[in-house]
Amino acid sequence: MQTVSMNVNGEPKSGEVEDRTLLVEFLREQLRLTGTHVGCDTSQCGACVVHVNGVSVKSCTMLAVQADGGDVTTIEGLANNGELHPMQQAFKDNHGLQCGFCTPGMVMSAIDIVNRNGSDVDEATVRKELEGNICRCTGYHNIVKAVHAGAKNMGG
Amino acid sequence: MYNFSYQKVSSVADAVDAIKKADDGKFVAGGQTMLPTMKHRLASPSDVIDLGGIDELKGISVDGDTVTIGAMTTHAEVAASSDVQGTIPALANLAGNIGDPAVRNRGTIGGSIANNDPAADYPAAVIGLGATIKTNKREISGDEFFTGMFETALEDDEVITAVLFPKAEASAYMKFENPASRYAIVGVFVAKSGDIVKVGVTGATACAHRGLRLEKALNGNFAAEAVDEVEIPVEKMNSDIHASAEYRAHLVKVMTKRAVEACS
Numbered sequence: 001m002q003t004v005s006m007n008v009n010g011e012p013k014s015g016e017v018e019d020r021t022l023l024v025e026f027l028r029e030q031l032r033l034t035g036t037h038v039g040c041d042t043s044q045c046g047a048c049v050v051h052v053n054g055v056s057v058k059s060c061t062m063l064a065v066q067a068d069g070g071d072v073t074t075i076e077g078l079a080n081n082g083e084l085h086p087m088q089q090a091f092k093d094n095h096g097l098q099c100g101f102c103t104p105g106m107v108m109s110a111i112d113i114v115n116r117n118g119s120d121v122d123e124a125t126v127r128k129e130l131e132g133n134i135c136r137c138t139g140y141h142n143i144v145k146a147v148h149a150g151a152k153n154m155g156g
Numbered sequence: 157m158y159n160f161s162y163q164k165v166s167s168v169a170d171a172v173d174a175i176k177k178a179d180d181g182k183f184v185a186g187g188q189t190m191l192p193t194m195k196h197r198l199a200s201p202s203d204v205i206d207l208g209g210i211d212e213l214k215g216i217s218v219d220g221d222t223v224t225i226g227a228m229t230t231h232a233e234v235a236a237s238s239d240v241q242g243t244i245p246a247l248a249n250l251a252g253n254i255g256d257p258a259v260r261n262r263g264t265i266g267g268s269i270a271n272n273d274p275a276a277d278y279p280a281a282v283i284g285l286g287a288t289i290k291t292n293k294r295e296i297s298g299d300e301f302f303t304g305m306f307e308t309a310l311e312d313d314e315v316i317t318a319v320l321f322p323k324a325e326a327s328a329y330m331k332f333e334n335p336a337s338r339y340a341i342v343g344v345f346v347a348k349s350g351d352i353v354k355v356g357v358t359g360a361t362a363c364a365h366r367g368l369r370l371e372k373a374l375n376g377n378f379a380a381e382a383v384d385e386v387e388i389p390v391e392k393m394n395s396d397i398h399a400s401a402e403y404r405a406h407l408v409k410v411m412t413k414r415a416v417e418a419c420s
């Protein structure tokens with residue numbers, strides 16, 4: 001067992017984990033932040049994407065101990081005083097989800113795409129960079145639309 | 157995943173010490189191959205030694221015509237590096253097309269090369285550019301490093317510290333990617349400096365190799381047509397659900413032609 005401490009959504013958190021505990025297990029099972037989903041557990045689907053030290057990672061493919069001392073942002077950390085993050089709002093406005101299972105990972109990846117490519121990111125780049133996020137429902141068109149709208153809104 | 161004992165070290169010397177003390181130790185870099193492999197129970201090390209805290213393994217530098225990339229440098233860092241883009245743009249492009257953004261944020265060049273997946277991208281560049289792999293013990297030439305499927309010249313307690321890429325006058329990497337994983341079904345890296353052409357091929361056979369027949373044809377005539385008459389030995393090609401051996405042999409030529417065209 002090891003003790004891990006990290007900032008999660010701006011608050012210091014710590015806990016006792018097995019060496020093999022995945023970051024996603026720590027977030028969901030110990031911190032009860034169940035917005036981060038596990039779709040495949042084999043690094044393919046992106047439902048588990050969170051930000052660690054400012055960049056997107058698949059939290060099913062990182063150990064909790066590897067995030068020790070880091071800054072983690074999950075889907076729960078985006079809204080501000082009950083107001084949705086512009087990217088969350090854009091998914092809502094553009095019907096960018098159906099069942100919603102992939103959505104937390106999509107939103108976290110979308111914000112990472114905007115952080116890297118700027119708020120005028122083009123459609124081809126959005127489609128290419130959503131490569132690691134799989135959606136079983138929407139057919140992606142409205143997700144791409146939502147990412148675009150969210151990118152514009154994030155630009156202010 | 158079976159349990160193991162995890163340890164983070166802060167120097168190469170400590171990493172080597174830790175692996176020597178372990179029963180059945182393994183290094184972990186980005187974990188993008190290691191963790192899935194352990195979940196599948198294809199690997200069950202007693203000790204996992206994390207190289208992520210070793211500063212001396214990180215970073216990119218250019219010295220004359222050589223780009224040195226530390227083993228723990230991520231694919232995302234290589235793709236975004238103005239040094240790499242300015243010296244060997246094909247290498248930055250290659251890194252930016254590995255997997256997806258989240259994989260690129262964790263996966264490292266050292267891990268990719270040490271793992272030597274038959275469909276990995278970096279090995280084609282290591283061979284095509286004639287790179288040198290630096291370890292805590294020695295320097296190994298790209299041609300001698302990849303020895304078989306998931307097999308390399310590395311010893312158990314040997315750590316890759318950096319990869320040294322010589323600049324080429326022109327180079328390009330073309331991959332025919334698996335539409336689901338983005339791994340290379342076939343990938344070809346072509347590099348030209350003066351009259352010398354080198355070709356690194358990945359995805360096609362048990363591990364990345366030099367395309368000697370292609371080099372021979374291109375050395376005399378650096379043009380896509382020169383590839384037409386080259387015979388690719390079908391019996392050496394991989395065959396799986398993604399592509400037959402015949403199809404891969406065909407793709408080797410098509411990707412080479414595209415890479416040659418992209419060089420000029």
Ligand SMILES: Cc1cc2nc3c(=O)[nH]c(=O)nc-3n(C[C@H](O)[C@H](O)[C@H](O)COP(=O)(O)OP(=O)(O)OC[C@H]3O[C@@H](n4cnc5c(N)ncnc54)[C@H](O)[C@@H]3O)c2cc1C
Nearest residue numbers: 185186187188189190255263264266267276277316338339
């Ligand atoms: C969804 C997905 C898609 C992918 N798509 C692609 C793709 O398109 N193309 C591609 O090339 N790859 C792809 N990969 C693989 C990815 O590039 C991995 O990051 C890479 O193969 C392994 O790098 P790592 O840093 O994660 O290494 P790890 O998984 O941590 O380690 C891999 C192996 O290398 C050893 N090792 C690591 N570092 C060193 C070192 N410095 N010295 C000695 N041994 C070391 C470890 O002990 C282990 O055996 C994909 C992976 C995923 C999950």
Ligand code: FES
Nearest residue numbers: 039040041046060
């Ligand atoms: S649950 Fe992590 S990628 Fe699918």
Ligand code: FES
Nearest residue numbers: 098102135136137
């Ligand atoms: S909305 Fe159902 S998986 Fe994407």
